[in-house]
Amino acid sequence: MHRNASSPPLRSLGNVALVLLLTVLCCMGLKPATAHAAAGTFRNPLGTSPDPSMTYYQGNYYLAATEGDAVRIAVAPTLGDMLTAPRVTVWQDTDASRNQQVWAPSFYLIDGHWYIYYTADNGVDDNHRLYVVESEGTDPLGPYHFKAELQAPNAPDEWAIDPVLLRQSDNSLYLLWSGAGTEGHNLIYIAPMSNPWTVSGNRVYLPTDGGCSTIREAPSILQHNGTTYLVYSTCDTGLPDYQLWMKSLPSGADPLQPGNWTQHAGAVFSRNDATGVWGPGSNGFFKSPDGTQDWIVYHGKNTSSYTYDGRTTRAQKISWKADGTPDFGSPLAAGATQDLPSGDPGGGSYWINDTNTSSGSGSVAYTGDWNSGSGCGVQCFWSDDHWSAESGATATWTFTGTKIALLSVRDTGNGIAAFSVDGGAETTRDYYGAIRMGEQLNYVSPELPYGTHTLRVRVTGTKDASSGAAFVSIDRAEVYSN
Incomplete structure (x- = not known):
């Protein structure tokens, strides 16, 4: 069913007080005062796929993540627009031996030339290998052509995933990945490269600590003041305790010598039950548009259940400690408002909550029988949502902008909703989910002329055969104007 038998704890007492105040105002027939959106803010998620990699290049952000059958890149001039940005297929292989289970592209x-590194197989996980494609020029969107399979001379046909590059200040190149060998499975390896498509020497195993006894994967590289940080994920990505650990290499040290790497104790980024983020990991790093800030892009889930589903792309700024090491902080709630990266030209999106409050020019009104409450806890924006299974019940969003996106709960008791923009023809979406998760992207409107628009959500009363009921959840809307 849509509602949990036991309600999770509320996100904060401040949120409870605000909800109570708004309820009193509504009962008095007063409309809550509308807050004004802070210029240059955004909220996660940035995408609906795991294993993200991101960069900023010549006026645009480029985001790639695991899509399964191809490499796709989303492009947006501001981070605030990334969730609804178009995805462009830049590489889809026709070779059946390597065109399935395409995972973890990095570029x-x-x-x-742009080089995209990824792993793929023929549909059998044991056959995952590493590949690289090359662009014809400097456009990150290609076109691309196949360049090479990447194999170390001492491991010519071994299982391998999650390839990334390490580029040193002397322009030397190294490939890192998670692979299998005599040391075990899902471990971190490194090998030298003579160019971006040729592994020129034997692979070397890098011993790594972790939060679980098994799985070291998704290596990523962060460099600062001459020090190289190897950040990697540990544990099964389906677990809520999937997390990031770190090793570091001093300036000038040979990365092929395992003893040159220092292991840092403990996880550097892990689950945050208080904000509803579980399994954060499989990350990348990118610079702000003006180059003054470092950001982490990663995937996380909105459930503590074991599942590979619902891993969404998120980003947040990192800082640097007095000793020069990175401080990743804790994963922020998906709906937490953050300042855009320094130099980002966007004005940011604004939110409308299901309680008819907004950080911009927006509202929501209901007809029919709707339930509401805070039992949703950290799985919902501001810990509350509305839900109804009454056929014909509606929620109508009024907003000023060019596009609207709806995020809310998917659950085992949810059904099908119908959507109509400005009184137009309806489209439908299924809110069913095999595992209850909040902050899920359920609808994105077409691009609209800038102005005031309406989006009506109608409960159809119908459902998928797998669902136990036909509830539709209303939680957060994001409105875009760029």
Whole structure:
């Protein structure tokens, strides 16, 4: 069913007080005062896929993540628009031996070409291998052509996933990945490269600590003041305790010597039950548009249940400690408002909550029988939502902008909703989910002329055969104007 038998704890007492105040105002027939959106803010998620990699290049952000059948890149001039940005298919292989289970693309500009590194197989996980494609020029969207399979001479046909590059200040190149060998499975390896598509020497195993006894994967590289940080994920990505650990390499040290790497104790980024983020990991790093800030992009889930589903792309700024090491902080709630990266030209999106409050020019009104409450806890924006299974009940959003996106709960008792923009023809979406999760992207409107619009959500009373009921959840809307 849509509602949990036991309600999770509320996000904060301040949120409870605000909800009570708004309820009193509504009962008095007063409309709550509308807050004004802070210029240059955004909220997660940025995408609906795991294993993200992101960069900022010549006026745009480029985001790639695991899509399964191809490599796709989303492009947006501001981070605030990334969730609804178009995804462009930049590479889809026709070779059946390597065009399935395409995972974890990462991309780099080297000598006038973009190189995308990824793992793929023929539909059998044991056959995952590493590949690289090369762009024809400097456009991150390609076109691309197949360049090479990547194999170390001492491991010519071994299982391998999650390839990334390490580029040193002397322009030397190294490939890192998670692979299998005599040391075990899902472990971190490194090998030298003579160019972006050729592994030129034997692979070396890098011993790593972790929060679980098994799985070291998704290596990523962060460099600061001459020090190289190897950040990697540990534990099964389906677990809520999937987390990031770290090793570091001092300036000038040989990365092929395992003893040159220092292991840092403990997880550097892990689950945050208080904000409803579980399994944060499989990350990348990117610079703000003006180059002054470092950001982490990663995937996380809105449920503590074991599942690979619902891993969404998120980003947040990192800082630096007095000793020069990175401070990743804790994962922020998906709906937490953050300032855009420094130099980002966007004005930001604004939110409308299901309680008819908004950080901009927006509202929501209901007809029919709707339930509301705070039992949703950290799985919902501001810990509350509305839900109804009454056929014909509606929630109508009024907003000023060019596009609207709806995020809310999917659950085992949810059904099908119908959507109509400005009184137009309806489209439908299924709110069913095999595992209850909040902050899920359920609808994105078409691009609209800037102005005031309406989006009506109608409960159809119908459902998928797998669902136990036909509830539709109303929680957060994001409105865009760029």
